[in-house]
Amino acid sequence: MKVIVLGSISPYPKDYLNCPGYLVINGEEKILLDAGNGVSRLLKMPEDLNCLTIVISHFHKDHYADLFALAYASFVYHNLGLLEERIKVYLPNDDCLDLKLLLDMKEHYFDIQTYHADSNFVIGDTKISFMKTVHPILTFASKIENKNQKIVYSADTGIGVKRALTNFAKDVDLFICEASFIREHHKESISHLCAYESAEIAALAHVKQLLLTHFWPEEEKRLYLEEAIPIFRNTIVAQEKEIIDLDIPYQYQKNRDNKKKILF
Ligand SMILES: [Zn+2]
Numbered sequence: 009m010k011v012i013v014l015g016s017i018s019p020y021p022k023d024y025l026n027c028p029g030y031l032v033i034n035g036e037e038k039i040l041l042d043a044g045n046g047v048s049r050l051l052k053m054p055e056d057l058n059c060l061t062i063v064i065s066h067f068h069k070d071h072y073a074d075l076f077a078l079a080y081a082s083f084v085y086h087n088l089g090l091l092e093e094r095i096k097v098y099l100p101n102d103d104c105l106d107l108k109l110l111l112d113m114k115e116h117y118f119d120i121q122t123y124h125a126d127s128n129f130v131i132g133d134t135k136i137s138f139m140k141t142v143h144p145i146l147t148f149a150s151k152i153e154n155k156n157q158k159i160v161y162s163a164d165t166g167i168g169v170k171r172a173l174t175n176f177a178k179d180v181d182l183f184i185c186e187a188s189f190i191r192e193h194h195k196e197s198i199s200h201l202c203a204y205e206s207a208e209i210a211a212l213a214h215v216k217q218l219l220l221t222h223f224w225p226e227e228e229k230r231l232y233l234e235e236a237i238p239i240f241r242n243t244i245v246a247q248e249k250e251i252i253d254l255d256i257p258y259q260y261q262k263n264r265d266n267k268k269k270i271l272f
């Protein structure tokens with residue numbers, strides 16, 4: 009599997025940085041984990057809409073706002089005859105206005121289903137499962153696995169589910185984990201993680217690689233990396249357009265000069 013980072017910051021997009029979105033590619037199948045503001049501008053149109061499944065972790069708008077742009081893109085490309093299949097969209101089964109609004113968008117060539125903590129979906133040879141996190145609204149971490157590789161995306165979470173998230177991410181090839189804060193700015197948030205906390209979970213879970221994300225738009229990404237690396241060495245920070253190819257061993261990927269790549 010391959011992961012392309014489409015968005016790395018929250019809660020607002022800035023310059024060429026977008027709100028959360030990670031495109032997982034497994035052969036023909038593509039799974040977009042969250043569709044935050046600006047994510048659609050990095051998708052290849054209309055190719056990336058073919059065989060696309062979108063999984064939204066929760067109804068905070070910076071995690072799903074671009075669903076509206078994708079609905080219009082899907083609508084137009086279908087009308088042009090360039091798209092055949094409907095885009096599958098999985099939404100948390102949360103009783104809220106956001107869900108009702110999105111369910112009304114079905115005619116825009118979305119095939120919408122809701123999910124809960126015990127749901128399992130199979131897409132081609134890929135399975136998706138979920139874990140409820142700690143956050144002000146119903147939020148799910150997700151796990152994508154094929155027979156060779158596993159990816160876990162933490163979505164938004166507080167440290168209250170440290171043990172459960174550690175178990176959920178056990179031995180995965182890639183752990184995409186939020187790091188909303190660095191330690192000095194951490195105001196005892198119960199709904200987000202610090203970079204050092206994400207690194208602790210990665211170390212306890214023995215993941216192969218940690219991808220930190222969900223950064224404050226005004227903060228330097230290097231600070232999150234510097235906080236995490238002493239705790240978990242195989243850490244990289246999410247950067248828009250970066251491709252993490254799980255078929256290439258980490259030591260080769262590591263040749264990328266992380267310092268050189270952190271331009272902001
Ligand atoms: Zn959130």
Ligand SMILES: [Zn+2]
Pocket residue numbers: 018068070071164222
């Ligand atoms: Zn968020």
